[in-house]
Amino acid sequence: MRASRLLSIQMMLETHGRMSATALARALDVSVRTLHRDIDELTSAGVPVYAERGRAGGFQLLPGWKTTLTGFTSGEAEAVFLAGLAGPATELGLGPQVASAERKLLAALPAPWRGSARRIRSRLHLDPVEWYREAEPVPFLPVVARAVWEERQLAMSYESWSRTARRTVDPLGLVMKAGTWYFAAGREGKVRTWRVASVLDAALLDTPVQRPRGFELADYWRASVRRFEVELFSGEAVVLATRRGLAELRRINAALARAVATAASPAEGERVELRIPIESVPHAAGQLLRLCPEVEVRAPRELREAIRERAHVAARMYGTR
Structure with missing residues (x-):
C-alpha cells in the first residue's frame, strides 16, 4: 500500500x-x-x-527526472485496457494510438500479468448503442475532437430542429451518452451542448479557445442533464398502475423510473396510484395508451381525453365499433 x-x-x-x-x-x-x-x-x-x-x-x-511503469499492478493494467475499449477511440480517430499504447504497456508489464490484461479484449465488448437503433453517422467527430484536444475554435454549419446556420464556437469537451456524441462549446459568453451528428461541415481555426474560468466538463454535463429534464418534463399526470404496469413505466425513461421508485408495490391484481412527470399531453398520450390496461390515467382530464380519442381513431381504423 x-x-x-x-x-x-x-x-x-x-x-x-x-x-x-x-x-x-x-x-x-x-x-x-x-x-x-x-x-x-x-x-x-x-x-x-x-x-x-x-x-x-x-x-x-528535479527537472528532467522521470519514473517508469514498473509500479503498475495487475489490476491497474487491466483497468487501463478497459478504459481503452476500441469503439469510441476509433470514432475519435484514436484507434491506432490506443492500440500502440496498449502494445507498449504490454511490453512493460511482467510476463505473468500480460495474459490477464489481454483477457479484457477477448471477454468484454462495449456496445453503447440502444437496441433497435443504428449508430448515428458522425463524419466530423475527428475534427470536433481535434478542436477540443488542441483548444482551437471551430467554424461549422449546424442543423438545429428549426434551421441550419453557420456558427463559430469554443469547443470545451466531448461526451458520449447512450451511443450519441455531444460536445460542450462556448458561444457569445455562454456554454451550451451541441450534437455532433448535427454538424454538417466543420473547419479548425487558428484562434485559441477562450475557456471559462473553473469550467469542469463533468460538472457542466450533470447540471445540463438536470436542467434538460426539468425543462423537458413540464407536466404531471396521475395514474393507477398494476405491478406489471409499474415495471413498464420504469422502462420508459429515467424520470419515470425515479417516480416508480417512490411508489408502494401493489398486491397481485391491485393497483397503486402515483404521480409521474410528462413532456406534453400528445406525447404522453402515445406513451401511456400502449400500457393499457396495466396503466390507467386518472388526471389531467386533457390527457384522458387525448387517450380516448386515439383509442376511438384506432377502433375506426381497424373496423371495430
Whole structure:
C-alpha cells in the first residue's frame, strides 16, 4: 500500500509539476504528516524531490527526472485496457494510438500479468448503442475532437430542429451518452451542448479557445442533464398502475423510473396510484395508451381525453365499433 502511494507521489509530481503538501495529501487521502514522511522516504531512496517554501511553494521533482511503469499492478493494467475499449477511440480517430499504447504497456508489464490484461479484449465488448437503433453517422467527430484536444475554435454549419446556420464556437469537451456524441462549446459568453451528428461541415481555426474560468466538463454535463429534464418534463399526470404496469413505466425513461421508485408495490391484481412527470399531453398520450390496461390515467382530464380519442381513431381504423 505504501509502495503504491510513493509511486503515486512521483507520478503526480511528474505530471502536475509543483504541488503543495495539502494538495498531495488530499489526492492520496492521507494526512499532511503522513505525506511528509512519504517525501522523506522518497528522498532517502534517491528520488530527487525538493521543496520550495512560500505561498506559491510546494514539492517538485528535479527537472528532467522521470519514473517508469514498473509500479503498475495487475489490476491497474487491466483497468487501463478497459478504459481503452476500441469503439469510441476509433470514432475519435484514436484507434491506432490506443492500440500502440496498449502494445507498449504490454511490453512493460511482467510476463505473468500480460495474459490477464489481454483477457479484457477477448471477454468484454462495449456496445453503447440502444437496441433497435443504428449508430448515428458522425463524419466530423475527428475534427470536433481535434478542436477540443488542441483548444482551437471551430467554424461549422449546424442543423438545429428549426434551421441550419453557420456558427463559430469554443469547443470545451466531448461526451458520449447512450451511443450519441455531444460536445460542450462556448458561444457569445455562454456554454451550451451541441450534437455532433448535427454538424454538417466543420473547419479548425487558428484562434485559441477562450475557456471559462473553473469550467469542469463533468460538472457542466450533470447540471445540463438536470436542467434538460426539468425543462423537458413540464407536466404531471396521475395514474393507477398494476405491478406489471409499474415495471413498464420504469422502462420508459429515467424520470419515470425515479417516480416508480417512490411508489408502494401493489398486491397481485391491485393497483397503486402515483404521480409521474410528462413532456406534453400528445406525447404522453402515445406513451401511456400502449400500457393499457396495466396503466390507467386518472388526471389531467386533457390527457384522458387525448387517450380516448386515439383509442376511438384506432377502433375506426381497424373496423371495430
